[in-house]
Amino acid sequence: MANKLPKSRYNTPPAHQAVAPPPFPPRPDLYDEVEWAPHLSKDDAKIARRFWSLPDSFLGESLGEQPRFLRPTNDEEAHAQPMHALARNVYNHLMQEYLVPLGPGNWEQRWVDSGLNAQAWSFDDIFTGQGFDLGDITEDPDRVAGQLISGMKAQQLRDTLEKRNLSNAGTVAQLRQRLRDDKRRKHRRYHVLPRSDLTHWGIERDDTAKYAIEITDESAIGPLDMYTCAILVSPYNPTYWLSRAYCHYQQAFFDLAVGDAYRAQLLCEVLVNPSLRTRQPGLYTRTWHALEQHIRAQERDPTTGNPYPELEWLRQSNGVNYFVPTIRKAIQNVISLSLAALQCWEDYYIKENELSHQMIMIDRDLAPFQDRSEVMRPTVRTLTAAKMTPDYFFYEKRAGNAFGDRRYPYDANDKDRSADEFVDKATEILIDQNPSLPWKKCKVHVNHGVNNDTQLSIVATEDIEAGEIIFVEIPPIRGHLNLRKLPRGPIVQPLLRCDNCQKHLSARHQENYSNEVQQGNIREACRCISKQVPIAFCPAPNQEGETCAADARARYHFQACGKDWEWLHNAMRPMTSILRGYDREYYTHTNEAHTTLLSLLLREVFDITLQRRKRDPHLMAHEIDELLVLEGPNNWQTQNFPFTLAGNVQVPFDILMQLGVDIFQDLTFDTWVIQLILRKLTAHIVPWDLDLRKPTKIINQKKILAGKAQLTMPERDLAALDPTFHALYLYPGFSLFNHACPPNNNATWGYDPEVLNRLLVWSLRPIEKDEEIRISYFHPDDHEVSAVTLQRVLGRPCNCGGPHMNQRQPKAAAGG
Known part of the structure; x- marks a missing residue:
């Protein structure tokens, strides 16, 4: 015992920059979340x-x-x-x-x-002589209409063969073998990876398109x-x-x-x-x-x-x-x-x-x-x-580039966004069935661009006066990052917002509800409120008489509920340590640099998909209604997307495993599905913070000073180290409004002052029936928009003919 070092020596953290930051963000401590497949036979x-x-x-x-x-x-x-x-x-x-x-x-x-x-290898190439019964893979070749061939009498065999236009001459043994051979020939089939049922979008997948992989003697695989x-x-x-x-x-x-x-x-x-x-x-x-x-x-x-x-x-x-x-x-x-x-x-x-x-x-x-x-x-x-130029946000500086113009091998090329059924379904889901939009003054329309580029748009269905509300939307997919702040003065409870509507909540809300939640007495809250990264909901019903908790449980708060997601927030924000000799926290590094910006929205997509699979077991995550309507590879011919090992592979796989998905056995969440989701989100997400919607706020450098210097830094300078975006939303309907540089836009947008993340679009001038409604993505008071900022912020090339078309070529628009 006498040789032991004092306890304080064990708890003393290393000096600033004495230890290099870990190469990748933290991973969750998973244990029994995943039910593994049975051992291999x-x-x-x-x-x-x-x-x-x-x-x-x-x-x-x-x-x-x-x-x-x-x-x-x-x-x-x-x-x-x-x-x-x-x-x-x-x-x-x-x-x-x-x-x-x-x-x-x-x-x-x-x-x-x-x-x-x-x-290429056919069914016969693969399975012949492998010592297992083909009946284990396909329809049982020894049965006809539920009856075993071995039990059929001579006349039954002859009648069955005649119906199949086959010879019915020979011995009973020959007849049986002839029928078995015909059965095997017609039913030698191995198919895997079933695709989503998208008939409600007018996309019919016949027997040859229901599976990503199908092996027969006629269709071989590579x-x-x-x-x-x-x-x-x-x-x-x-x-x-x-x-x-x-x-x-x-x-x-x-x-x-x-x-x-x-x-x-x-x-x-x-x-x-x-x-x-x-x-x-x-x-x-x-x-x-x-x-x-x-x-x-x-x-x-x-x-x-x-x-x-x-x-x-x-x-x-x-x-x-x-x-x-x-x-x-x-x-x-x-x-x-x-x-x-x-x-x-x-x-x-x-x-x-x-x-x-x-x-x-x-x-x-x-x-x-x-x-x-x-x-x-x-x-x-x-x-x-x-x-290393101002064209990139800070969170993109570490990222590589993945080309968007190539279709992944198992992504079905059968989604025609210009088809009448597809456009009608988009109008039905986003406008006709939109509970936040009691009036219907617009619809989804198709714009045919150059190089067969199909671009969806929103057009007026009746004359609209200046100042009228045209469109309203609640975000079905959201990401609320919990900001980590260095304590200044007395430690105070962090500011809470309702996860559903973003209204401020009293710090007492967490304290008062925590015990009740543990006992299951409060339906307006859930056990997430007591986690390290709390998720809280408004305690009172809204104007429609519905609580935010009930709204969340109906639309997006499913299997993610009750799990500890602190590791995921840590994978996206600055990390802290205790400064030796001062007993104060300081920032050591930021995991935002790993391009993990979209991780919380990705989690919601996975969570929604798993919930909907209870009624549609083959639904693919990139083909849920909210994402299917958005542009895809056909619209990304000249576009690159950010890629990092952490943001595109490590963190998505960890999210899936925490939700109980076996990333090895369940190929419905294969890497290509994840990348398609991230690309759709990249092209269409909208930040909630007004300041961050201004292109002049693009920050491409964040220097973390020595620990001692951080102790005296003004709050404004420390806030510059916050993640670039900390409240992100996907509005599928809003994503179809195409961008127009002022003064070409005839509408604008903003957030509802009552429900803070409810998005509104209203007209700036009279709009005629069948006229396309175009919005300016940026704040109207910002006069420093350039083609460079358009290129980094918007989703596709601007084709509005506005003043920026004559500058350096832009690359983006908010819709499409």
Whole structure:
């Protein structure tokens, strides 16, 4: 006891900047939120390996001479070759050209040269001779009209064959076999990933479009679909996630490659990091089991009949962990190259050095990272310098660029926004059924632009006088960030607002309601009020007699209710520590720089989707009504979207898991779905704070001073470190009003003084029937709007013909 240091020494924080900020935002402490899929059966393991092995074998055959990185140079390395079995072909392919990433312009030729673009596998190619009953996958081929073929009499067999225009001659055994063969021929079908039912939008998806992947003898699938099918059968095998990540990389879907490789990395970390094995019970055993069953699924080489040597390694002390190092090296190379291709330079350098700090690697394995760093450094320096301009908000400065003009592989290209049924449905949902809009003076209309660009707009359905209210909307998707303020003077209770309407609430509201909430006595509040980041609602009914809590529970406050979301707020705002010697808080760094701006709105989209799936089980998150009406890839031909590892991959996956979603097994929330949601939000969100709607308020630098200096900083200067946007809303109807630079706009907009986040649009001058209603996005008193600020704030090119059209080309509009 005498050798123990004083307790105060343990609690003393390090000096300012003595410890570097963590490379990525905090993650939630998850435990039993997710219900994992059952352990893999032997039959399923064989199916999954078959899906993976066919394209992986072709990948290996297309290599030619084996690259130097996995080529054995001595007996010890030759003996260890089986340890590379699960990632050998991907790693060797990566090492052929590892110094610079694929470019958006050269991937297609390389994809063709590899021969993978022409590879496809039919039902017969995949399933024949695999030792499992086709009846487990499709309609039972041994039944006709509910009766077993084996139990049918001779005359029944002849009558059935005659109805099928087949010969009914022969023995009973021949008749039975002929009927079975015909059944198998017609019902050999494997389909997965059902799509949303959008018939209410006039989008009819027939049998060929109801599933993203369908395998028959007539419709074969390529490598990407094969890897996806392997994942669906065996979701906890990092080998399959790695192979699909590399396939996405080869096709220049770099954001999707990062998402797949990140999930593979999570599974590998569960295997190699003992501290993670009990954090989410069941994930470790399922990952180990998936890899073990993968290796055991095919014990002998079909060409030689000899046992595979990896089986001997599997039986030794480290089991499947022998195979993990090569998988981890391949994962890191996929992530690094993809981040470089996306120009996420800060994330790139963090991930480039990550694995060398976690495991011992020989020089030959370290060489790709070291060589790539040297080759890329001049390019990174040039591109980074070019981006340090006032054109970008602070939260975008760290982000890379993902192109918006390419449609993701599983995104159905059947949503025609110009179709009459689609436009009529948009009018019905946004205007006719809008409870906040008792009068109907406008409708959704289609503007046909150049290059087949379909742009929706709002037009008047009757003459409108100057000063009339035209449109009213309550936000269905919202994000309220809890600001962290450094205490000045006596510590006071933080300001509370109603999460539903944004009205101020008394500090006593939290105190008075907290105990009642715990006992379940107050229906106007919920247990969220007692969390570290409290969510509160107005205690009294509104003018319509409805409480804000009831409104929230009906529209958006579902599975997210009652969970601790402090980690999510911390992933978006400045972080604090205690300044040594002063016992005062100071800002150490801000996680806003990770481009996590949209995380709270993303959570609401997930929450709404999960709730609506109770009545529509196949609903996809990017196709909920509020998002489906918005513009999509067809409108993003010249647009880039911000991308960071934290904002686009890590935080979205953590949100899903906290909501109980298995990010490995549930591909309805695959990476491409997340990216589409984030892009739709990026193009259409509206900030609530009036000052932040002024383009002159674009801030692209936030310097955090030393801790001691912060103690005497004026409150105004400290407030400059607040997140750029802390109350964001999506108004789907308002998003369809197109922008017009003054004086071309005939309407303007603002917030209702009674319900603070209810948005109003009113006319500035008389508007004739069938005239398009255009609003100015910016505050009318701001005369410093330029094409640069238009480019950063609005959603698509301004085509109003206003004064800014003659300046540097803008890139945006509020609607569309």
